Amino acid sequence: MKLYSRKWERSLRNAVRAEIRKSPSLKREFQQSKGRRKRSRVLAIFGGIVIPAALVLLMEQKTHQTAASLAVLTVILFLGSLLGAATFDATLHNVEALLPMFSLPIEDEDILSVYAREIFKRHLLVLVIVEISLTCLAAKAGISLEFLPGVLLAGVLTWLMEMAVALHILAWMRKPLRSAINAAMICGVFIAFISWKLTGQFVVAFFTDHGQFINLLVPNGWALALYQVLLPNPQWNLLLLLLPIGLFIASALYSYWVIQRRFSYMEVHWSFDADVVPDLIPVTASVSDVVRLRPDGKPVHLGEHAIEEVILARQYLAEPAWPKRGFMEKWFWQWLNKREKALVDIVFPDGPTFSASWLAILNILAGTIVAGLLVRIIIPAAEYCAMGIGFASVLLFILLALNRTGMPFRIVNNSGVGISVYVFFGAGFNELATLLLKSAVVQMPAVFGMTLVISAVLVKFFEGSAVMILEGGIKAGLMIFATRFLVTIYRFADGTREGGRFKSGILLISSAILLFMFLIAGGAGVFLPGLGGWLLCAGAFLDAVVAFYFYRWFYHMRGFDLMRIPRRNRLL
Amino acid sequence: MKIELRGVLKSYRSIRALDHVSLEIEPGQIISLLGANGAGKTTLLRCLCGIASPEKGGIYFDNEEFRRARTDLRRRLHFLPDFPFQFFQQSVLRNIAIVMRAFEADTPGSEVKILELLREFDLLPVSLRPVGTLSRGQAYKAALVAMIAIDRDLWLLDEPFASGMDPHGIDAFKRHARAAAARGRTILYSTQLLDVVERFSDRVCVIHKGEVRAFDPLEQLRERAQDKNNVLGEMFRQLREGGS
Numbered sequence: 050m051k052l053y054s055r056k057w058e059r060s061l062r063n064a065v066r067a068e069i070r071k072s073p074s075l076k077r078e079f080q081q082s083k084g085r086r087k088r089s090r091v092l093a094i095f096g097g098i099v100i101p102a103a104l105v106l107l108m109e110q111k112t113h114q115t116a117a118s119l120a121v122l123t124v125i126l127f128l129g130s131l132l133g134a135a136t137f138d139a140t141l142h143n144v145e146a147l148l149p150m151f152s153l154p155i156e157d158e159d160i161l162s163v164y165a166r167e168i169f170k171r172h173l174l175v176l177v178i179v180e181i182s183l184t185c186l187a188a189k190a191g192i193s194l195e196f197l198p199g200v201l202l203a204g205v206l207t208w209l210m211e212m213a214v215a216l217h218i219l220a221w222m223r224k225p226l227r228s229a230i231n232a233a234m235i236c237g238v239f240i241a242f243i244s245w246k247l248t249g250q251f252v253v254a255f256f257t258d259h260g261q262f263i264n265l266l267v268p269n270g271w272a273l274a275l276y277q278v279l280l281p282n283p284q285w286n287l288l289l290l291l292l293p294i295g296l297f298i299a300s301a302l303y304s305y306w307v308i309q310r311r312f313s314y315m316e317v318h319w320s321f322d323a324d325v326v327p328d329l330i331p332v333t334a335s336v337s338d339v340v341r342l343r344p345d346g347k348p349v350h351l352g353e354h355a356i357e358e359v360i361l362a363r364q365y366l367a368e369p370a371w372p373k374r375g376f377m378e379k380w381f382w383q384w385l386n387k388r389e390k391a392l393v394d395i396v397f398p399d400g401p402t403f404s405a406s407w408l409a410i411l412n413i414l415a416g417t418i419v420a421g422l423l424v425r426i427i428i429p430a431a432e433y434c435a436m437g438i439g440f441a442s443v444l445l446f447i448l449l450a451l452n453r454t455g456m457p458f459r460i461v462n463n464s465g466v467g468i469s470v471y472v473f474f475g476a477g478f479n480e481l482a483t484l485l486l487k488s489a490v491v492q493m494p495a496v497f498g499m500t501l502v503i504s505a506v507l508v509k510f511f512e513g514s515a516v517m518i519l520e521g522g523i524k525a526g527l528m529i530f531a532t533r534f535l536v537t538i539y540r541f542a543d544g545t546r547e548g549g550r551f552k553s554g555i556l557l558i559s560s561a562i563l564l565f566m567f568l569i570a571g572g573a574g575v576f577l578p579g580l581g582g583w584l585l586c587a588g589a590f591l592d593a594v595v596a597f598y599f600y601r602w603f604y605h606m607r608g609f610d611l612m613r614i615p616r617r618n619r620l621l
Numbered sequence: 622m623k624i625e626l627r628g629v630l631k632s633y634r635s636i637r638a639l640d641h642v643s644l645e646i647e648p649g650q651i652i653s654l655l656g657a658n659g660a661g662k663t664t665l666l667r668c669l670c671g672i673a674s675p676e677k678g679g680i681y682f683d684n685e686e687f688r689r690a691r692t693d694l695r696r697r698l699h700f701l702p703d704f705p706f707q708f709f710q711q712s713v714l715r716n717i718a719i720v721m722r723a724f725e726a727d728t729p730g731s732e733v734k735i736l737e738l739l740r741e742f743d744l745l746p747v748s749l750r751p752v753g754t755l756s757r758g759q760a761y762k763a764a765l766v767a768m769i770a771i772d773r774d775l776w777l778l779d780e781p782f783a784s785g786m787d788p789h790g791i792d793a794f795k796r797h798a799r800a801a802a803a804r805g806r807t808i809l810y811s812t813q814l815l816d817v818v819e820r821f822s823d824r825v826c827v828i829h830k831g832e833v834r835a836f837d838p839l840e841q842l843r844e845r846a847q848d849k850n851n852v853l854g855e856m857f858r859q860l861r862e863g864g865s
Contacts, residue, residue, distance in 0.1 A: 053718035057727040062714055064732050065739065065748050078746035149706035152672065153723035154695035314689065316673055462709070462753070614754060 050159040097174060101125045102182045109189060111253050115277055117260035122182055123270030124234075126211050129175055130269060131231045133168065133215035138224065140164050141312055151314050161312050165305070175211050180204040183276060196279045203279075206272035206294060213301035214268050220304035229442055236441030240572075247576045251433060268297055371400025378403055381491045389484050395474050396455040396484060403488075406450040407495040414443050414499060418506060436510070440503055447499055447529060451489050452536040457481060460544055466612040469544030478604050482537050482597075489533040493526065500525040517578060524586045528571040531590045534597035535564065542600070545609035563596040622648055622697060622774035622807060624669070628678035631664055631831075638664040640831035641678065646809070648774070651802050653818040654811040655853065656828035657861070662811040663702075665828065666777045669809070670700035682775075696724055698775035703784060705764035709753030713744060713763045716752055720767035731770065738766040741793050758785030765790075769797045776801065778810040782817050795821055815853040825853070829860045 069075045101122065109118040140146065141164065150160045180201060187200045218227060241248055256263070264270030271290045278287055372382035378401055385393060393401075417439025424435040457471035471481060501522030508518045538560070567589045574585030624646040631639040638661045646652065654662045667673035669680060671689040680687040687694050699720075707716050717735060721727035739745050742762040752760050761784040768776060781794060798808045802823070809826075812818060818825060818839075825842060827835040835842060839852070846852040 051722065053715065053722045054727050057721065057732070058714060058718040061718065061732040061735055062749070064736050065714065065745060068736060068740070069745060075745055079749075081746075145709065149708055149719075152670070152700060152702075152706045153720065154692045155723055156692060466754075 050155070050162060052163045094174060098178050098181055101178050102185050105182045106185055106189065108253070108256060109186060112257045112260075114257055114260055115186065115190065115280060116264060116274075117253075117256040118186060119270065119273045119276065120256050120260035120263040122179070123264050123267050123273055126175070126179070126207065126269040126273075127214065127267050128231070128234050128238075130211050130214035130218060131227060131234070133172060133175075133212070134219040134222075134227060135231060136171075137164070137168050137215065137219055140168070141308075157313050158309055161309050169212070172208070172212055176204065176208040179207045179211075183207075183273075186276075187279070190280060192279055199279045200276065203272055203276040206275065207269070209298050210269055210272045210294060213298045213304075216301045216304040216308070217297075220307040230438075232445045233438040233442040236445045237437050240437070240441055240444075246573070255433065268293075271297070369394075369400055371397075371402075374400070374402065375404025377401075377407070377491045377495070381488060384487055384491070385484070388480060389487070392474075392476055392480060392484055395457055395471065395476060396481070396488075398456055401488065403450075403492055403495075407492070410443060410446045410450060410495075410499065413439075413446060414502060417443060418502075421506075433510075436506070440507075443499065443503065444529075447496060448532060451492055451496060451529060452533060453488070454485060454536065454540045458540040458544060460613065463612075466614060467544065468612045469541075472544070472611045478541060478601060482541075482601070485537055486533060489530060493530060496529050497522065497526040500529065513578075520578065520582065521575060524575045524582060527586060527590055528575055531567070531571065531593035534593040535567065538597055538600045541604060544613055545604070545611055546613050559599075560596065563592055563599075567592045567596070623681075623683050624775065624807065625681040625684075626668075626678065627681065629665075629668060629675045629680065630677035631661075631668060631673060631675050637831045639668065639675070642828075642831070642833050643678075644826070644833060644836055646807060648807050649802055649805045650823040651798060651808045651821065652810070652824045652826055653822035654809060654826050654828065655813075655815075655818060655857075656811075657857070660828045661831040662828055663779055664831075666700060666702075666779050666809070666811060669775070670698060670777050671695055672700070697773055698777060699724070699768050699771060699773045700777040701761075701764055701768055701779065701781065703780040704757075705761055707752045707760060707764060710751055712751055713739075713748045713755070716763060717767045717770070720764075720771060724771040724773070726771045735766065735770050738769055742766055742790055743787075756785065758787060758790065761786055762790050765794060769801075772801065772804075772806070774806055776806060776808045776810075778808070780812060781810050782812050782814050815857075818853060827856060827860075834860065 069079045104125070105118045105122050108121045109115070112118070141161070147160075150163075151157075183200050183204050184197075187196070192200065241252055245252075261274070264274040271294050274287055275290055275294075277284060369382075372379045381401060381403070382390070417436070420439060421432060421436040425432045457469060457474070457476060459470045460467035461470060461473075501518065504521035504525065505518045508514070508521060542560075570585045570592065571589035574582045574587075574589055576582070577585060624644070626642050626644045629639050629642045630637070640661075642661075642665065654665065656662045664673060668675050669687075671687070671691075674689060682694050682697065685691075685694060689695070708719065711719070718727065721731065721735075739748055742765070744759065744762055744766065747755055747759060752763055755763065761781075765781075765786075768778075776798065782791060786794065798821075802808055822839065824838050825835060826833060835856070842856065843849055843852045846855050848855045
């Protein structure tokens with residue numbers, strides 16, 4: 050089913066354009082209302098094609114092993130499948146897009162097929178990536194032109210497998226696990242990138258030793274492994290992979306059916322709970338009587354009368370209960386001034402949950418260490434990989450926990466523009482930024498605790514000294530803290546628009562340079578021992594602070610529009 | 622299209638949004654849906670378009686029971702909420718094209734009608750812009766253009782007079798709705814503006830706490846009222862004070 054007729058739309062568009070051309074005033078009005086064209090998309094597509102091909106060739110150059118190069122592509126494609134599944138899932142749960150869909154007289158399965166087709170079209174890029182990477186590899190290996198159809202066929206099979214893996218993941222893997230693997234892999238790639246000097250040789254060695262194993266372990270690599278049949282002295286037994294490949298692709302249709310079965314219109318509504326009055330209070334008692342009679346000071350109604358109760362009992366003026374959740378919350382509450390205590394309700398509507406978050410992260414950290422030790426015993430070769438993914442996840446959770454910005458930066462659509470929630474509450478930059486900074490400071494003991502443990506484990510692996518443990522832990526903790534400044538800038542910038550003479554591009558480029566400097570200096574500084582490392586970390590910290598104050602100055606001086614114009618880059 | 626509601630019950634937990642509502646609506650009328658905030662007007666419209674399903678009772682279009690799964694019956698009506706459901710990232714024209722396709726109204730030549738409507742509602746200069754970048758009134762007009770163009774048997778509109786449309790847009794809507802009613806279409810809209818109801822409806826449906834308290838032509842309500850110059854105002858006051 051087609052969502053709209055391209056031919057009909059084109060005909061309408063032409064008619065509209067012809068009409069506009071006839072009238073100079075309409076033409077002028079039309080020109081004024083024209084939006085900006087997309088510029089970044091071509092660059093993103095180009096980067097998406099070039100980077101994987103470059104990585105594959107780089108690995109080939111380092112290892113001179115086709116299996117290792119293909120394993121890099123396998124990992125990239127697995128990440129692609131995870132991201133593809135996440136995109137499909139997000140699309141199927143995007144209320145903004147689904148509401149108009151469900152309001153139209155279209156069958157639910159037709160809606161799903163419309164989305165699936167859009168995702169399929171987007172995945173054509175993956176086919177281009179695979180074909181270019183394999184063709185480059187073939188050229189480097191000196192494979193003759195007569196084998197080119199074979200190379201292209203392996204590429205097509207790989208592409209089909211990539212989509213099949215995405216469908217299987219979406220149908221059978223739970224979202225938290227999917228997201229955790231996704232985030233851990235992205236973090237792992239990022240860490241490997243910034244610490245390449247230190248970890249590069251391990252990564253190369255890992256792919257050299259286990260390239261073929263990775264290709265056979267991850268389904269994305271099965272069709273890629275077939276490519277090796279085209280090389281001189283081929284391993285013909287790899288052709289046996291055609292059977293599982295066929296089964297895997299065919300079974301993806303079943304997974305699609307499972308997704309289709311789950312996807313249906315559901316009526317969602319929010320409502321008040323029923324009024325509930327306990328037996329000890331007469332049902333006939335008025336709300337004011339209930340307030341007087343209630344035993345423990347808490348509302349006894351659950352329904353709309355609870356609001357009256359809260360007001361009559363002046364409960365809204367009472368101190369919140371959340372500071373009792375833990376020492377971080379208590380410290381946070383004591384540190385806030387009167388204005389910040391009022392603002393905290395906007396930032397954390399149900400109160401901050403620092404203690405619970407850090408307890409959860411502690412559990413993940415403990416799980417990672419135990420898992421790492423188990424892997425060390427069972428598959429020693431995968432020890433670094435398991436630890437790397439585990440620590441990358443912990444790091445990601447630490448960053449997320451520390452950099453929570455709460456409700457104020459949620460963008461609300463308002464007559465064609467997006468406005469951050471904080472704007473409606475009349476909260477300023479300085480007070481919100483200070484509040485967020487304080488929330489980060491109170492969590493720092495937990496951050497240092499985590500980074501010191503991670504540092505201790507890593508230093509033990511690399512047989513370093515106790516000083517290295519301390520240095521690595523403290524430097525990593527400080528760098529994590531510095532991200533608070535950058536995230537605050539980003540959150541404010543996300544909901545603003547530069548409408549003045551000063552080109553926003555200059556601000557964008559300056560921010561990108563400062564961010565890049567922070568990542569490079571901070572990343573290298575954490576891993577580099579001695580004074581050099583400390584200086585790099587201090588530089589990165591200073592960079593974040595300067596970026597923050599620079600943006601703050603810019604924010605106040607330039608008088609940004611506190612709104613953003615929606616971009617046109619979504620699926621539907 | 623004849624519309625019947627037979628004992629429709631819809632509740633949100635303990636709140637009865639529609640309490641055994643029964644109505645018979647003959648085609649070719651403009652019906653105003655009146656009621657205090659939370660009275661059940663929007664729920665009634667949602668049930669009629671299939672977004673919400675009644676727990677008890679049934680809705681019948683020309684004696685055929687209406688359910689969400691009946692896509693053929695859903696093609697005979699169109700619902701425009703107070704904040705229309707639109708593809709905000711897509712242009713006005715694409716949004717119209719999607720609605721036209723879904724209702725199978727994108728026949729050759731239908732572009733001419735759309736062009737006229739775009740001109741009438743002052744949407745030509747913004748027609749290639751994403752709906753998400755338009756003002757609320759413009760976005761509403763874009764959805765209204767599609768509604769008028771597909772011209773279904775039943776037009777359901779939630780608060781069209783509080784949609785941000787300019788006076789010219791409101792006038793154009795009234796004109797098209799009146800013409801549609803003359804062609805036998807049924808227009809059912811909710812509003813809070815009593816003076817609009819007095820001038821722009823053939824029949825008034827008053828809902829109070831999920832119950833239909835009146836479903837009569839305005840003349841009949843006027844006959845029953847004590848204050849002939851403020852018929853609906855008096856009715857509202859009585860309902861609020863607990864009268865019937």
